[in-house]
Amino acid sequence: MQPKARPVPRPARGDPPASLVLGIRLAARTLVRELGFLGQTLAGTQLTASQVHALLELEIHPGLQASQLKDVLRLDKSATSRLLTDLAARGLVRATASTTDRRARTLVLTARGRRVLQDIHRRTNRQVAGAIRGLGRADRQAVLQGMQLFASGLVEHRAGPQARGKPGA
Numbered sequence: 792m793q794p795k796a797r798p799v800p801r802p803a804r805g806d807p808p809a810s811l812v813l814g815i816r817l818a819a820r821t822l823v824r825e826l827g828f829l830g831q832t833l834a835g836t837q838l839t840a841s842q843v844h845a846l847l848e849l850e851i852h853p854g855l856q857a858s859q860l861k862d863v864l865r866l867d868k869s870a871t872s873r874l875l876t877d878l879a880a881r882g883l884v885r886a887t888a889s890t891t892d893r894r895a896r897t898l899v900l901t902a903r904g905r906r907v908l909q910d911i912h913r914r915t916n917r918q919v920a921g922a923i924r925g926l927g928r929a930d931r932q933a934v935l936q937g938m939q940l941f942a943s944g945l946v947e948h949r950a951g952p953q954a955r956g957k958p959g960a
């Protein structure tokens with residue numbers, strides 16, 4: 792279904808053309824829908840997108856503290872607390888005393904949490920592989936590079952010019 796064109800304010804000097812911005816926004820919405828982020832659960836699990844992402848981060852960075860996970864996921868403190876309480880109740884995450892600070896608790900995946908992640912990886916790898924199967928090698932690399940550039944641009948935009956070390960903030 793082709794969306795109807797909407798009037799868009801003229802871009803500021805140096806900004807990309809409005810048609811390019813709209814095309815990227817449409818592609819991003821399609822990605823969100825096709826990857827299942829609009830549903831109540833994600834990746835064939837009974838977990839929310841935030842919970843799946845928490846497990847993924849704890850796999851990459853075992854021993855994170857809740858405050859660090861909150862920052863990585865860009866959630867507020869209460870949402871992170873609820874998320875971790877639910878993951879612990881499901882037996883997917885365990886909080887242990889920090890070896891460096893007795894007041895702090897570090898987060899680790901349980902064996903069950905690692906098994907759930909293995910299933911998530913299998914499902915999502917199949918989904919992505921299926922999406923790029925019909926592309927040639929150069930196009931596959933272009934997709935990867937484009938997505939990496941776009942993701943980096945989003946992070947830099949959120950961080951602002953000062954965080955990027957650029958003048959003009």
